[in-house]
Amino acid sequence: MYYYIIEAPKGRFVQRNEKVKDILGDLGIAGETVSPSAARTIEELTHLGVIKGYSTIVAVGSESLANKVITALAAEKTSGELVLGIIPNDFTSALAKKIGASDLRSACEALKFRKLATIDICLIEPNKYFITNAQVIAPKNSEIYFSFEKIKGKALADNISIYPGLKIFFHDRNLEGGTSIKFYNWLFGKKREDIFSSNFKTKRIRIESEKANLPVYVSGEIVAKTPVTFHNRSKVLKIIVARDKMKEKSS
């Protein structure tokens, strides 16, 4: 039996949640459904599901909900045995791509067929997890200090993206150039050679900013501020993916 944590219905999602319940019923995988409220947070509901003995917790809603469920699952002692299912809101999102679901029905069917994949998740110290990406955003190009493995570094960047597997991508605003360069490139359809962006992969990275504490965004929400440390936790989370996604992985 599955334990569904359904994001509190808002606006257009009221009907959607009913539709999800109908599809789950049709597929014969209906289970206990709960929704977070002021009285019960997502973390509390997840913990409750684990206590009740559910081994599969399904997050129905936004990426933010999924990340909060993951954070709660990671805190459980039995986290290695727990499985996460996801029915995303937005099927064009990185989250939907991650599970290989193209629409509501395929996401629900994936739960029924229960193909598991073990994936990396990223930890933002002390206790926030994410599975798609996080961004450190500066209003303008800023001096960023970072350290990983045996390296200390300094970079100019206005945006740092962090992906699971701890792939780090630094975006330097110099890449876009000034107004005249932008206009010239637009006029002649030219693309400036990218010598400014940086990317690399590591297991742990600490990021500090020169002056102000820069915000760290995960699924559009500020979850931390610099200085911040990211860790990769390799192959620790079992998630249910669509069958096509499995084929894609094996090919």
Added chain:
Amino acid sequence: MLGSKSTGPSGPGTVIGANVKLVGTLQDASDIVIHGRIEGEVISSQGITVAETAYIKGPVSADVISVAGKIRGSVTATGRLEILPAGKVFGSVTSKDLSIKSGAIFIGKCTMPEQEKEALEEEKTIEEPKKEATSTSYEVE
């Protein structure tokens, strides 16, 4: 960029941008492209591209190395080493296959261990028949 739906960076394993300065050992099993400044060792099992804006102060080793920037340190390529017209290398180089383009600057010692072996063997094979020839002429005398 916020809320970007990209699934992550693509291309070479490691890219160091022009406005990045690193101190320490940079190591990657896949390709490394450097546009910035590194003080320390750079190691790759595949290729290292040192772009025009790059400056490396320290040893560089990889299978294939292409230099258009500046390196102050030893360069070891198990495969090919190419110093392009804008490239500057101050230090010893070791390579199996070396190419230095016109305009490039290379100040240092060059070692080609495998070629050296082959050359020595070739010399030996040339010298041996000569010895035989001298001994024959001696007998005639």
